Amino acid sequence: MSDSSQSERHRLYWRKNLTCLGILLSIWFIVSFGFGILFVDQLDKIRIPGTGFKLGFWFAQQGSIYVFVVLIAIYVRYMNKLDANFRQANSSSN
Amino acid sequence: MFLAWSAIQLWTLLIVGLSFALYIGIAIYTRTSKRSEFYVAGGGVHPIANGMATAADWMSAASFISMAGIISFQGRDGSVYLMGWTGGYVLLALLLAPYLRKFGKFTVPDFVGDRYYSRTARLVAIACALFVSFTYVAGQMRGVGVVFSRFLEVDVNIGVIIGMTIVFFYAVLGGMKGITYTQVAQYCVLIFAFMVPAIFISIMLTNNPIPQLGMGAALTGTDGVFLLDKLDGLSTELGFAAYTSGTKSIQDVFFITMALMVGTAGLPHVIIRFYTVKKVKDARMSAFWALLFIAILYTAAPAVAAFARTNMITTVSNKAYSEIPEWFKTWEDSGLIAWNDKNNDGIVQYTNGLAFDGKPKFTADASGEPSRGSHGQRVIENASAEGSNELYVDRDIMVLANPEIANLPNWVVGLVAAGGLAAALSTAAGLLLVISTAVAHDLLKRTLKPDISEKGEMLAARFAAFGAVIIAGLLGIFPPGWVAEVVAFAFGLAASSFFPAIIMGIFSKRMNREGAVTGMLVGILFTTSYIVYFKFINPAANNADSWWFGISPEGIGTLGMVFNFLSAWIVCRFTPAPPADVQAMVENIRVPEETG
Numbered sequence: 001m002s003d004s005s006q007s008e009r010h011r012l013y014w015r016k017n018l019t020c021l022g023i024l025l026s027i028w029f030i031v032s033f034g035f036g037i038l039f040v041d042q043l044d045k046i047r048i049p050g051t052g053f054k055l056g057f058w059f060a061q062q063g064s065i066y067v068f069v070v071l072i073a074i075y076v077r078y079m080n081k082l083d084a085n086f087r088q089a090n091s092s093s094n
Numbered sequence: 095m096f097l098a099w100s101a102i103q104l105w106t107l108l109i110v111g112l113s114f115a116l117y118i119g120i121a122i123y124t125r126t127s128k129r130s131e132f133y134v135a136g137g138g139v140h141p142i143a144n145g146m147a148t149a150a151d152w153m154s155a156a157s158f159i160s161m162a163g164i165i166s167f168q169g170r171d172g173s174v175y176l177m178g179w180t181g182g183y184v185l186l187a188l189l190l191a192p193y194l195r196k197f198g199k200f201t202v203p204d205f206v207g208d209r210y211y212s213r214t215a216r217l218v219a220i221a222c223a224l225f226v227s228f229t230y231v232a233g234q235m236r237g238v239g240v241v242f243s244r245f246l247e248v249d250v251n252i253g254v255i256i257g258m259t260i261v262f263f264y265a266v267l268g269g270m271k272g273i274t275y276t277q278v279a280q281y282c283v284l285i286f287a288f289m290v291p292a293i294f295i296s297i298m299l300t301n302n303p304i305p306q307l308g309m310g311a312a313l314t315g316t317d318g319v320f321l322l323d324k325l326d327g328l329s330t331e332l333g334f335a336a337y338t339s340g341t342k343s344i345q346d347v348f349f350i351t352m353a354l355m356v357g358t359a360g361l362p363h364v365i366i367r368f369y370t371v372k373k374v375k376d377a378r379m380s381a382f383w384a385l386l387f388i389a390i391l392y393t394a395a396p397a398v399a400a401f402a403r404t405n406m407i408t409t410v411s412n413k414a415y416s417e418i419p420e421w422f423k424t425w426e427d428s429g430l431i432a433w434n435d436k437n438n439d440g441i442v443q444y445t446n447g448l449a450f451d452g453k454p455k456f457t458a459d460a461s462g463e464p465s466r467g468s469h470g471q472r473v474i475e476n477a478s479a480e481g482s483n484e485l486y487v488d489r490d491i492m493v494l495a496n497p498e499i500a501n502l503p504n505w506v507v508g509l510v511a512a513g514g515l516a517a518a519l520s521t522a523a524g525l526l527l528v529i530s531t532a533v534a535h536d537l538l539k540r541t542l543k544p545d546i547s548e549k550g551e552m553l554a555a556r557f558a559a560f561g562a563v564i565i566a567g568l569l570g571i572f573p574p575g576w577v578a579e580v581v582a583f584a585f586g587l588a589a590s591s592f593f594p595a596i597i598m599g600i601f602s603k604r605m606n607r608e609g610a611v612t613g614m615l616v617g618i619l620f621t622t623s624y625i626v627y628f629k630f631i632n633p634a635a636n637n638a639d640s641w642w643f644g645i646s647p648e649g650i651g652t653l654g655m656v657f658n659f660l661s662a663w664i665v666c667r668f669t670p671a672p673p674a675d676v677q678a679m680v681e682n683i684r685v686p687e688e689t690g
Contacts, residue, residue, distance in 0.1 A: 014684055021188050028184050032177050032355075037348050040170070044338070051310030052320025057338045060173035061165075061396040062306060065180045065389050072187045072382045079192070080375055083686040 005093065013086050020078055024071050031067045036060035099247075106245045106508035113283050113512045114260055117276045117519070121264030124272040129548050132269030132555055133200040133531055135370040139274055144376070145383020147277035147520075148367045150284060152179075152388060154230075155237030155518035156581070157395075158284060163489030166399035169329070170340040173396075174350045180385065180392050181351070182358025185593075187381030190359060191368040193600045195377035196683045200369060201528075202362045202592065203536040209599040211676055212607040216541060218614050222591050223362045223532045226584045227525045228565070230363075233581055234522040235570025238515060244428055244494060245511040254570040257519060262563045265523050265530070266556050273523045274370060280516035285390060287513025290506055291496040292394045295401045298500050305397035313404075325400055328407045333445040337403070343638065349649030356655055357585030360593035363524040366531075374687055402492040405499055410485070411444040415469040418442065421498035426472050427464070429454050430488040430495075433471050434478055440469045447481030450474060454486055522566065530559035582648045583625050590617030590654025598662060600684070603677045605662065608669040613662030621654035 035043055036059045043056030099107070130136050139147070157179070165172030197205055203223060207216030235254050242253025264272040289305075296308035300321060312318045326336040335341050342350075358364065367384075368377045409419050415433065425431045432454035433442055456472045459465045465473045494514075497506040534555035539546055546554070591614045598605040598613070625647045628636040638644055645653060671677075 010681065010685055013686070017684070024184075024188060028181065032181050033348060033351065036173060036177055037344060037351060040340075048310065052312070052322040053310040054322075054338055057170055057322075058310070060170060061176055062309075062393050064177050065393050068180055068184050069382070069385050069389050071184055072378075072385055075188055076378045076382050079378060083375065086686050087689070 006090075009086065009089055013082065016082055017079070020075065020082075024075055028068065028071055031059065032064040036064050102504045102507050103246055105505045106511045109505065109508035110246075110512045110515060113279075113516060116279050117260060118263055120276045120279060121267050121272045124264070124268035124275055126268055126271050127552060129552055131271045132552060133369075133535065134366075135269075135271040135274045137370060138372055139370040139380075141371060141376045141379035142383050143274070143278050144367060144371050144380035145387050146281040147274045148364065148380065148384035149387035150277040150281035150516065150520035151367060151524040152364060152384070152521070153284065153391060153517050154234055154521035155241070155514055156233065157391065158288060158514050158517035159237070159241075159490050159493050162395045162398040162402065163492035165396050166403040166492045167489055168340075169335065169337040171342045171347065172399065173340075174342075174347055174354065176392055176396060178351045178354025179358060180388060181355040183381060183385040183388070185355060185359040186364065186368075187378060187385070189597060189600070190365065191377040191381050192374045193683045194365060194596075195368050195371065195374050196685075196687065197679075198369075200366075201531050201536055202365050202596075203532060204540070205599065206592075206595055206610075207536070207540060209676065209679070210595075210607040210610045211673065212611060213541060215595075215607055215611050215614070216536060218611060218618075219592070219595075220532050220536045220541075222587060222614070222618065223528055223536075226361065226587055227363060227528045227532075228562075228569070229584045230361075230581060231522055231525040231529075231562075231566045232569035232573060234518045234525065235566045236573045237518040238522070239570055241511055241514040241518065244430075245507070251571045254567055257515070257522070257570075258563050258567040261519055261523050261526065262560065265526050265563070266559045269530075269555065269559075270366075270370060270527055273527055277520045277523065280520040281387060283509075283516040284513040284520075285387070287509045287516070288391050288398075288493075289394060290509060291493075291500055291502060292398050292401075294500040294502055295405070295496060296397065299401050299404065305394045305401075309397035309400050321400060321404060325404045325407075328404065328411075332407065332411065337400070343644050345644050346638070346641075346646050346649055349645045349652045351649075353589050353649050353651035353655075354585055356593050357587075357589035357651055360588035360591070360596070361584070362528045362532075362588075362592070363521075365592075365596075366528060367524070398496065399492060402496060402499070406487070406492075407444065409499075410442055412441060414441050415471050416440070419499070421495050424498060425491055425495050429456065430491045432456075432474055432486040434474060434476075434484050434486070435467065435469070435471070436478060436482065436484050442485055443482055444485040445481070445483045447483040448479035449483050449486045450476035450479050452476055526559055526562045526566065529562040530555050533558035583622075583629075586621045586625060586647070586651030586654060587618060589651035590621040590658055594655055594658040594662065598659070600680070603680045604666060604671055606666055606669055606672045609662040609664075609666030612665040613658040616661040617654040617658030620657050621651050624650045624654075 040056035040060055044054040046055040048055060048058060126132055161175055194205060203216050203219035206219035235257060238257030239250040239253035242248045243250045264276045292305045293303050296305040297303050299313060300308040300311040301314050302308035302311045311321060313321050313324055322338055326338055329337045371377050371380050422431060434449045454474050455476055457465045457475050467473050497510055534551055538554050539551050595610050595614050628647045
């Protein structure tokens with residue numbers, strides 16, 4: 001097992017980890033602070049059809065929380081796969 | 095004494111008693127003398143169980159009782175609590191939990207002290223953990239006393255002592271192991287207790303059994319008028335702002351929400367929950383389960399808020415006292431609702447403004463019976479306030495009175511009491527554990543007396559837990575007037591001290607001890623002075639005109655966090671990099687375990 005390919009694998013793993021975080025946290029920010037706070041008045045002009053919910057209000061009080069749960073679910077699945085690939089790559093080079 | 099109790103009180107006693115018996119049973123079953131079990135429950139907690147325990151630990155008496163009430167009075171502005179107290183879990187799951195689990199030790203000061211190879215950093219972390227946890231726990235014990243006094247007419251202080259005894263049992267006997275499994279039981283109690291009335295009221299008002307959907311549905315008995323539109327109309331008619339609009343400035347809402355989210359991710363009693371699972375994969379999973387379990391209550395709460403407010407306005411406002419619903423009279427006797435008939439017309443006028451000064455003080459006649467006014471209402475001796483509003487409503491009514499409003503059977507009321515107690519006790523226990531481990535492990539074992547034996551450390555931990563329970567109880571019996579304010583303080587501090595330090599510790603190999611300690615001190619001092627100035631030294635100036643950039647003390651932790659990052663980065667540039675073994679440790683934290 002070579003040291004440099006091991007640290008190369010570490011680097012690649014960490015980069016993928018950071019990219020995943022970057023994407024998920026951007027969505028986190030946009031949905032909560034964007035839709036629920038900064039653009040809430042504009043979004044309120046839209047109504048969720050068939051309900052009494054104004055869109056901005058809904059994001060602020062309910063929708064953002066649903067998105068948070070989904071974001072963590074996506075994160076867990078992606079990282080578990082990434083970890084499994086990392087371990088496989090490590091063991092196959094031994 | 096028992097003969098004088100009503101059916102509701104007997105049911106409450108029964109259900110609360112059963113739940114307490116359950117907790118004590120779990121306490122005895124999980125008692126331990128092993129250090130790893132006392133600190134991190136042996137490291138074998140299943141992710142779903144850990145998710146439930148984290149959810150119960152997180153949701154305090156405030157979440158259970160007060161939050162829906164706060165939202166029902168604040169409308170859209172209440173979203174700061176909804177988003178602020180859930181969004182932080184995304185930060186925890188993505189940025190902290192897996193790495194701290196890989197780091198593996200027992201506490202937050204463990205990580206700060208080791209990562210920054212510094213006694214000073216560890217001591218600063220210990221001081222922060224103690225301060226944050228004590229201020230937070232003061233409110234919890236008081237909450238326990240309040241639930242006892244509301245539901246069982248037991249003196250508040252006796253309620254606090256009963257609560258202390260229960261917590262003492264499972265915290266001192268079983269440490270984190272006892273606490274974790276009682277928290278699982280407490281989650282089940284509290285979620286059932288919150289959802290049952292919520293579902294029934296949702297059906298009553300909108301024919302939809304799912305409160306989250308019912309909130310957007312049309313009111314029963316109307317021609318397809320949506321609940322929220324009706325509520326907006328009612329609010330503006332009475333002189334309030336529309337329910338679905340907000341009155342706080344955008345930047346204040348932004349900063350408060352951010353401070354709450356980031357503060358959540360920096361609270362020691364939440365972070366340590368992720369040390370108790372078996373592996374990194376489980377840490378991530380349990381963050382998912384925790385937020386899912388929390389979200390069930392947090393998405394139902396705004397629905398409860400909207401239902402309760404609509405119901406209160408339509409059944410109480412502009413009604414003659416003689417036609418007022420029964421629940422009004424029950425809670426009038428508890429001092430949570432009161433009527434000051436300013437214009438003597440026998441009708442309850444509800445609008446913006448105060449009904450009278452301060453909390454209601456009811457008068458009694460010579461034989462001790464409560465005095466009643468000409469319409470049968472309880473008489474208050476408070477000075478009347480200006481304006482036409484005649485109604486005083488305590489926010490906690492919005493959840494506490496729900497079962498009666500929905501005409502639910504008596505045992506549901508008992509269930510709500512048990513739920514509120516479960517919420518308060520579970521949070522108190524988590525906080526007490528942080529205090530106990532900060533003293534026994536971080537202060538004694540890792541700083542002052544490294545040669546202490548495992549037995550000695552365990553004894554110190556139990557003593558510290560005992561001492562912390564006593565102090566928490568005293569704070570519950572003699573609450574400093576500033577309890578509610580101080581919880582916001584705790585969040586601001588966590589946001590401006592722990593969160594940046596831990597984030598930089600994981601994501602930057604270059605961040606060194608000089609930078610981190612500087613950052614923490616800058617964050618703490620700035621946030622503390624801002625809050626102390628506006629809340630204690632000069633409260634008259636506590637308004638949007640005097641605030642920096644229009645940010646209230648509740649939101650200033652965000653700015654403190656920014657200053658922490660900035661000052662840490664600057665100092666770090668001019669001081670040596672961390673030693674190689676610390677950098678290797680950071681590398682190790684980031685990489686997956688050998689086996690998944």
